[in-house]
Amino acid sequence: MAESPPAAALRTGTAAGRGTLLAAILASGMVFLDSTVVNVALPHLGADLGATVAGLQWTVNGYLLMLAAFVLLGGALGDRFGRRRVFLIGVVWFSAASVLCGLAQSVEWLIAARFLQGAGGALLTPGSLAVLQASFHPDDRGRAIGTWSGLSGVSTALGPFLGGWLIDVLSWRWIFFINLPLAVPVVLAALRWVPESRDEDAARTGRRRFDILGALLGALGLAGVTYALIDAPQRGAASPVVLTAVLVGVVAAVFFVLVERRRGTGAMLPPVLFHSRLFSVLNVFTVLVYAALGGFSFFLAVYLQNVVGYSALLAGLATVPMTVLLLVGSPRAGALSARIGPRLPLTVGPVVAAAGLVLLHRVSPGASYWFDVLPGVALFGIGLTLVVAPLTASVLAAVADRFAGVASGFNNAASRAGSLLAVAALPLLVGLTGEGYAQPAALTTAYRGAMYWCAGLLVAGALLAALGVRKGPFLYQKR
Template sequence: MPDVRLASPRGKWILFTTVLGSSMALLDSTVVNVALPRIGRDLGTGLAALQWTVNAYMLTLAGLILLGGSLGDRFGRRKVFVIGVVWFAAASLLCGLAPDAGVLIIARALQGIGGALLTPGSLALIQASFAPEDRSRAVGLWSGFGGVGAAVGPFLGGWLVEGPGWRWVFLLNVPVALVCVPVALRHVPESDAASSGDAGPPGRFDVLGAVLGALALGLVTYALIGARELTPVVIVTAVAGVAAAVAFVYVEHHRADPMLPPDIFASRQFTAVNLVTLCVYAAFGGFFFLTALQLQVVAGYSPLAAGTALLPTTVLMLLFSARSGALADRTGPRLPLTVGPLLCAGAMLLMLRVGRDADYLTDVLPALIVMGAGMVTLVAPLTATVLASVDTARAGLASGINNAAARAAGLIAVAALPLLTGMGPEAYRSPTAFGAAFDKAMPICAGVLVLGSVLAFSLVRRPAPGCRKPECRRHGCLPFPPLEQPRPGTAAGPTAPEAGPAAPEAGPAR
C-alpha cells in the first residue's frame, strides 16, 4: 500500500521529479509552433516539412501512449518513466543538432516515443506512491504546475527562438533530464500493477494493434500532406492507410486483450463525447498551428511577441477551469459542451481581423479572450464526462482513448488544413499567400467546432443519479485531455481490458 506523505522530503522529491519529467513533453507540445518559421528559414525547407515537424511527434505519441502505460504496469512505472525521460532527452539532443529537416523529423518521431513512455508514467507514479489521503492534493499540485508550464511554454519558446536560437527549444530538455533521472532513481519508489494492489494480472501487450494504429495514422497523414500532387505514391499511401485502419479495427475486435476494446463504446455517452473530442481538438490543433505562423508571417510579430500573444488563452484556463468544472457539476455536461465549442468558433472568426500590422489590443486579444472563455467552458466538463461515462475500473482506459483521440484529431488537422486551403509549399514565406490561406482555414475550423456543438447538444446527456463524478475541476488547464490512472485497489485502467463492461497535456485530470 503506498504510504509516502506529501509533506515529507521524499514526497516533495517525488512531486518534483514527476512534474519535471512531464513538463519536458508538455513544453515540447506548446513551444515548437512558435519556432516553425525560423526552423523553416534556417533549414531551407517547405511547409510540408514544418507540418511533419509537428506531426511526427504527435503521431508516435498518439499511437503508443496506451502501450506506454501498459509497459509501466508490467515492468515497473519508475523504470519505464526513467527510460522515457532518457529517450526523450536523447531525441531532443538529436533535434537540436539536426543538420536538415529529414533528421529533425525523424528525431521528433523518436521524441514522441519517449513522450509515450514518460507521460502516463508521471501521473502513475504519483498515484502509486502517495498515501490515499494525500493523493488528490498531489495530483492537483502536479496538474497545477503543469498548467503553469503550459502557460509559460509559448513565451519561453519565443524567447529561446529570438535569443539563443530555435535549437535550444529542444536542447533545453537535456539538462532537465540530467536533473530528473538521478532524483527519480534515488527518491521515487518502484511500483507496478501487482505491487500497487491493482486487481488482476496485466494482459498481454497489443503490439500489433499499436503498430497498425500508428501505421494508419502515419500513412493517412503522409497522403494528406502530399496530396497537393496526386502522384501514384500518394494514392497508394492513402489506400494503404485506409487498409491499415480497417485491419486495426478487425484486430481489435478479434483479440482477447485488445488495446482498444470495442465494448467500451457500448456506452453511448462515451462514444458521443469522443466524437465531440475529435471535432474540438481537430479545430484546436489547426488553430494553434496556423495562428503561431499567422502572427509572425502576416502580422509581423517577432517569435517572442507571438509566444507572448498566446498567453491569455492558457492563463484564463488556469484561473477559471475549477469554477467551470463546478458549474458543470450543477448544470450537467450538455450545456458547457454545447456552448464552449460555439465560443471557440466565434474566436476563430474573430481571428479573421488579424492581418498585416494587426494591433494586439484591438485585433488579437479579443479573439484570444473569447477563445480562452470557450476552452474554460469546454475542457474540464469534457474530461469529467469521459471519465463518468464508464465504470470506475475503466477510467484509465477511457481517458487514454480520449487523450489519443484528441492528439490524432490535431494530427489530421495539421495535415489537412494546408491542403484544404490551397496553401503551397512556400506559402509561409509570403504574407499575402499565407494570409489568404489563413482566412480560409479559420471558417473551416469554426465549422468543425459548430459540428462538435451540434453533436454535444444532440447526443450528450446528464449522467444518471449516483454515477461517479470525477474530480476534474482543477485539471482543465492543459492542452490535451488527461490520462487518468487507476487507484491502487482497483482494476488497472489503461491496461486492463478485462475489466467490466462500459457503463480526457499533457494533460492530466481527474
C-alpha cells in the same frame, strides 16, 4: 530514504503527494510544451533548414503521429509492467531525443528526431496521469487531477512564449535543449516519492503479452492518411502514391479494429472500454476540439510573424492570456463540473472558443494587439479553460480504475490524432503549399480559411457534447 506509501493512499497535503504531483506535472509539461513550442519556431527553422510547407507539417506531425499511435501502448505497458517504471523510461528517452532535435543539421534529421521524441512522449504521457489516478486517495484524486490538468494546460499555452524568447535570444535549437533541466527534477522526484502501481489482474494471471500488432496497425493507419494529406498538394489527389497511402491507411485501420476485437481483454485497446457510451462520445469530442487547437496553433504563430510582422517573442506573448486563463480557471472549471456535471462546460466551452477564432480571422498586417488579437485569444482561452479539466476527469470516470493507463492513453491518442489530422489536412483545404508560408498574400488567405475551419470543428464538438453527455453531477458506473 523513506519508503514510498502504497498506491491509492497518497494525500495532496503530504510531501509524497506534492512530490508525485510535481513529477507528473513537469513530465507531462515537457510533452505538452513540445506540442506547441515548435509552432513558433517554424518560420526560423524552415528558413535555416530550407524546409517547404510539407517539411514544416512533418516537423509537427512526426511528433504527433508517434504520440497518437503509441500512447496506447505506453499506457498498457505501464498498467502491466509498472506505471512508475515506464514513466521514468519515457522521461529519459524523451530527453535524449530532444538533444537530437536540437542538433539537427537538416529538415530530414529533425523530422526523424521528432519521431523519436514522440515515441518517448508516448511512454511518459499516459504514465503521468495514470500515476495520479492509481496513487492518490479517492478523496484527493479529483483535486490532484484538476491541479495536473490546469498546470499541464498552462505548459501548452506557455510553449509559444518560452519558445519565442529562446528563439530571439539564442536559437530555435534551444526550444529542445530546454527539456534537459526539466527532466532532472522529474527523475529525482519520481525516484523519491512516486509509488509503483500496475494492473494487479495482469500481474496475478501472468498476462504479459503486448499488443505490438495493434500498435503498429494503428500507427500505419494514421501514417497512411497523414502522408496522403500532406503529399496531395505536390503530387495531386489522384497520384498513385497518394491513393496508395490512403488505401494503406484505411486497410490498416480496418485491421486494427478487427485485431482489437479478436484479442478482447488482451488487446492494447480493450473493446470493453467502449461499452461506456460516455467514453466513446468524449473521445470523439476530444478529436474535434484538439483538431481545432492544433490547427489554430500551427497557423497563428506563423501568421503573426510572417504577415503581421511580430518577432518570435511577440508572437509567443500574444497567447499569454491563454496561459493565465488556464492557470486560474482550470481548477475552478473542474470543481464546477463536479457539481453540475460535464455537459454544460463541454457545450459552452467550444462555442466560446469558436467565437474567439472568428474574431482572430480578421487580423491583418499592422493590426493592434489590444483591439484585434487579444479579444480573440482571450475568448479562445476562456473556452479552452471550460473544457480541459472536465474532459480529463470525465474520461477517467467513465472506466474502471484498472483501465486508468489505457483509458488516459487512448484519450491522449485521440487528442494527438485530432491535431495530427488538422495539421495535415488544413494546408490542403486552404491551399497552402511549397514555400507559401513565407509569402504574405498566400499565407493570409490560408490563415483566414483555417480559422473558419477550426471554428466549425469546435461548434461540432459543442453539438456532440450537448446531445451525447447526460445532465447533472454523476459518476459513471465502472465496467
